[in-house]
Amino acid sequence: MSKLTNRYAVVTGAAKGIGRAIAERFLADDVAGVALFDMDEALVQQTALELDPTGERVIAIKCNVADQENVNAAMATVTEKFGRIDILVNNAGITRDAMFHKMTDAQARMVLDVNFYGTFYCCQAVIAGMREREYGKIINISSTSAFGNIGQTNYAASKAAIDGFTRTLALESARKNITVNSIAPGMIETDILKTIPEDIMKTKIANVPANRLGQPSEIASVASFLASDDSSWVTGNTILACGGLKMRG
Numbered sequence: 001m002s003k004l005t006n007r008y009a010v011v012t013g014a015a016k017g018i019g020r021a022i023a024e025r026f027l028a029d030d031v032a033g034v035a036l037f038d039m040d041e042a043l044v045q046q047t048a049l050e051l052d053p054t055g056e057r058v059i060a061i062k063c064n065v066a067d068q069e070n071v072n073a074a075m076a077t078v079t080e081k082f083g084r085i086d087i088l089v090n091n092a093g094i095t096r097d098a099m100f101h102k103m104t105d106a107q108a109r110m111v112l113d114v115n116f117y118g119t120f121y122c123c124q125a126v127i128a129g130m131r132e133r134e135y136g137k138i139i140n141i142s143s144t145s146a147f148g149n150i151g152q153t154n155y156a157a158s159k160a161a162i163d164g165f166t167r168t169l170a171l172e173s174a175r176k177n178i179t180v181n182s183i184a185p186g187m188i189e190t191d192i193l194k195t196i197p198e199d200i201m202k203t204k205i206a207n208v209p210a211n212r213l214g215q216p217s218e219i220a221s222v223a224s225f226l227a228s229d230d231s232s233w234v235t236g237n238t239i240l241a242c243g244g245l246k247m248r249g
């Protein structure tokens with residue numbers, strides 16, 4: 001028996017970056033099956049093939065998490081294939097940065113739609129089954145930006161919303177043996193950071209006590225803990241995984 005033997009998982013935004021690393025780690029933990037959801041159909045198919053060339057344990061599904069009908073259909077496909085969903089990782093997320101005085105309504109809504117409503121819709125699609133079976137592990141990917149970050153009023157609001165949602169769903173679900181936690185990564189080396197200008201990146205890295213960027217695998221290891229029964233007494237938490245960044249405010 002390994003950490004996730006006999007468990008079935010869904011990871012959203014899993015075509016690349018942190019989501020892909022989480023799916024890869026779950027496979028190493030002997031997960032019975034993992035469904036990769038992503039908007040980018042070609043990339044998610046390619047990722048699935050790279051992670052499991054046999055296609056026995058990995059399925060790729062094109063899904064826009066901001067669209068509730070799309071989410072419900074994708075979850076139904078997973079349930080049909082796997083029989084149930086034990087672990088849900090709400091990882092899909094976007095940024096549309098701008099100073100608040102220049103931010104448009106569209107930028108704000110797009111980020112809330114994907115980051116917050118995506119999480120909300122995915123949880124709503126799986127929670128009834130988890131309650132019925134009295135087992136579930138929900139992991140929401142937040143961000144250190146939830147504490148505040150210049151140029152990210154929209155993103156910070158979406159991630160702070162996820163943290164409040166996480167604690168409340170944890171309270172409502174605890175009696176049903178479902179744990180709900182979030183992870184707040186900071187400065188992980190993925191494509192999402194590519195929109196940040198180089199000079200600002202240098203300053204940001206210098207501000208990390210570890211003096212480097214984090215790797216997606218360093219978030220995946222936290223997700224692995226929260227997805228396993230090692231974390232059975234851990235619920236309603238936001239785990240900071242940021243190389244000590246938040247100690248500097």
Ligand SMILES: NC(=O)c1ccc[n+]([C@@H]2O[C@H](COP(=O)([O-])OP(=O)(O)OC[C@H]3O[C@@H](n4cnc5c(N)ncnc54)[C@H](O)[C@@H]3O)[C@@H](O)[C@H]2O)c1
Nearest residue numbers: 013015017018038039064065092093143185187188190192
């Ligand atoms: N990289 C960091 O430093 C960092 C820090 C804090 C939090 N995060 C969070 O981690 C999560 C993953 O980010 P990443 O750095 O791996 O980013 P990434 O851009 O490398 O990957 C994000 C993935 O999500 C997918 N996606 C975007 N919108 C989607 C939608 N509507 N439906 C389904 N899939 C969608 C993308 O196609 C992509 O494959 C995000 O929630 C992000 O906010 C990242």
